[in-house]
Amino acid sequence: METFSDSLSTAFRLIWSADPELADIVLLSLRVSLTAVFFAAFLGLPLGAALAVGRFPGRQAIIVVLNGFMGLPPVVVGLLVYLLLSRAGPLGEHGLLFTPSAMVIAQTVLITPIIAALSRQTIEDAWREYEEQLRSLGASAGRAALTLLWDTRFSLVIALLAGFGRAAAEVGAVLIVGGNIAGVTRVMTTTIALETSKGDLALALALGFILVGLIVAVNAAAQLTRQWALRHYG
DSSP states (O other): OOOHHHHHHHHHHHHHTTOHHHHHHHHHHHHHHHHHHHHHHHHHHHHHHHHHHOOOTTHHHHHHHHHHHTTOOHHHHHHHHHHHHSTTSTTGGGOOTTSHHHHHHHHHHHHHHHHHHHHHHHHHHHHHHHHHHHHHTTOOHHHHHHHHHHHTHHHHHHHHHHHHHHHHTOOHHHHHHHTTOTTTTOOHHHHHHHHHHHTOHHHHHHHHHHHHHHHHHHHHHHHHHHHHHHHHHO
């Protein structure tokens, strides 16, 4: 039986040699998560800006729901997306279940509330500071929202990185809708779970190191972006 030191040594060898199986899993994980962040930003940033600048009936209720959805259980999201994409579901005819597209949909549902809620707070803070100035210039609510989206772009990068970190580390939803199919929908988190259950610790450790390194890099990028923006833009 392979010892822990043997598994650790093999894990580092897999990383150092850029093992093809390892590389495919990492690249698929990045492709799925980055695509989900793109769609979540497309939905979440305008929603956050609208909630920050707009004043309309039900706004506070939407904010409460949005903040609550930041903690959506991944398995519940996976179940709902599964029901939508299954053959009996409304989108079943498109054959998306157990494909990377299904995983993108699930991750997008998970991280859109995070990006929307964080961007709303960031833009609302800027709106309090610049509201009088923008109104004096005759800016409409829509124009003000676009202006603040641009003005706070560096702070909003942090929201996007937070969404990416959540997506990259997620396992429950993508396991349900992706099926963890080798060479098709097997990403880092689902592979770690599978290989650990099989006792193949080398691949699981290698992917674990890469995943942890990725999350640390994302947080470091967020911190550096914030510091750079403060130095150059106050």
